[in-house]
Amino acid sequence: xxxxxxxxxxxxxxxxxxxxxxxxxxxxxxxxxxxxxxxxxxxxxxxxxxxxxxxxxxxxxxxxxxxxxxxxxxxxxxxxxxxxxxxxxxxxxxxxxxxxxx
Numbered sequence: 001x002x003x004x005x006x007x008x009x010x011x012x013x014x015x016x017x018x019x020x021x022x023x024x025x026x027x028x029x030x031x032x033x034x035x036x037x038x039x040x041x042x043x044x045x046x047x048x049x050x051x052x053x054x055x056x057x058x059x060x061x062x063x064x065x066x067x068x069x070x071x072x073x074x075x076x077x078x079x080x081x082x083x084x085x086x087x088x089x090x091x092x093x094x095x096x097x098x099x100x101x102x
Contacts, residue, residue, distance in 0.1 A: 015065055015091050015100050023063040025091065025101070028077045033069060037094075039101045047073045054084045067091035 027038055028047040038044065043060075045053050047068070057064060064081055066074040071092035081088035091097050 014089055015096070018063050018065050018089055019100065021063055023065050024057075024060055025097070026057065026064050026066045026074075026077065026081075026088075027068070028066055028073050029068050039097065047077055050077055050080050054080065054086070057081065058084060058086055064088040065091040065097075067093065067097045069093055071096070 025039065025042040027034055027042045027044045028050060029044075030046050030048075031044075034044050034046075043057070045056065050057075064078075064086055066077040066081065066088055067090075068074040068077075071090060074090045074092065078088045078090045091100075
């Protein structure tokens, strides 16, 4: 396990495992970033709104893979989600998610 794995979360095979378990992909980038590019069938909640909207995620009753542009904001999102009892991992940035979702 490398330093980036420790800082930013699980490896791709864990992302695939979460997807196999019907996880939702949560995009925590800004609206502008999301509008410029996003993956199909993801839930978009900007990190700035996540604390106030965490119940929306909780109601889905599914594990979560959070992602952003580089993996930093999604790491913060995972901390917020886990603090609220939601099973979540950091999917990292766009390149990591692109390897799995496209």
